[in-house]
Amino acid sequence: MAEDQPYPPGARRAKRPAAALPCADCGDLLGRGYPACSSCADAVDALWRPDWQALLAAEGVEPGAEGERELAERVLADEVGRHPWTCTDWALALLTCGQCGSELGAGPLGCVRCTIADTNRWAWDHLGHPGAMTGNEHALRVCRAVLRAPHRQRPTIVQSWQLTMPFLLVGELTTTGQAQRIRAHVLAGRYADLAECASYAAMAGLPELPWRRTS
Numbered sequence: 001m002a003e004d005q006p007y008p009p010g011a012r013r014a015k016r017p018a019a020a021l022p023c024a025d026c027g028d029l030l031g032r033g034y035p036a037c038s039s040c041a042d043a044v045d046a047l048w049r050p051d052w053q054a055l056l057a058a059e060g061v062e063p064g065a066e067g068e069r070e071l072a073e074r075v076l077a078d079e080v081g082r083h084p085w086t087c088t089d090w091a092l093a094l095l096t097c098g099q100c101g102s103e104l105g106a107g108p109l110g111c112v113r114c115t116i117a118d119t120n121r122w123a124w125d126h127l128g129h130p131g132a133m134t135g136n137e138h139a140l141r142v143c144r145a146v147l148r149a150p151h152r153q154r155p156t157i158v159q160s161w162q163l164t165m166p167f168l169l170v171g172e173l174t175t176t177g178q179a180q181r182i183r184a185h186v187l188a189g190r191y192a193d194l195a196e197c198a199s200y201a202a203m204a205g206l207p208e209l210p211w212r213r214t215s
């Protein structure tokens, strides 16, 4: 990967799972237990980690050493689009917010420093999409950020993304219309029905319950 290529893509070094299958640890579809279930966390972070490791290698930085933290600070201070978006996310997770003490960008909604850090990360998507980032990759990025800081969102939003993660991992495409239908089902208390679906399209196409029909 050329060092000076603007908006280098992210999450493309690891192979995606071929199908959304149950996690051996938590039993939900793989990815849905992110980040509490370690197997789900590994499956999701497997798309992010290799980009960060490549950056460490390119910079000659030892993982786990103080230099890694410094590199994370440098990545966030660099111009948007200098590094893959996955590296921005990884850098945020490596740093602690000086204001609230949480993972940077993942603290309570009232923390200004976290809100600024979280807002800034999306500049990559605004400027790099669609050329350097697919819709699936953008959705994956949002999904992981929401699941790492669920207290920053309404519960129905969090549940919708939890349901969606396994299908994003295998590369399914999503539309705003589908997301809205899934959210409406979550709002209607149908998480369990949605969790049984074998694809994103099936969740979005879940028939409405007869007594909820208004037309």
Ligand SMILES: [Zn+2]
Binding pocket: 023, 024, 025, 026, 027, 028, 030, 031, 032, 033, 037, 038, 039, 040, 041
């Ligand atoms: Zn799991």
Ligand SMILES: [Zn+2]
Binding pocket: 097, 098, 099, 100, 101, 102, 104, 105, 106, 107, 108, 111, 112, 113, 114, 115
């Ligand atoms: Zn904070």
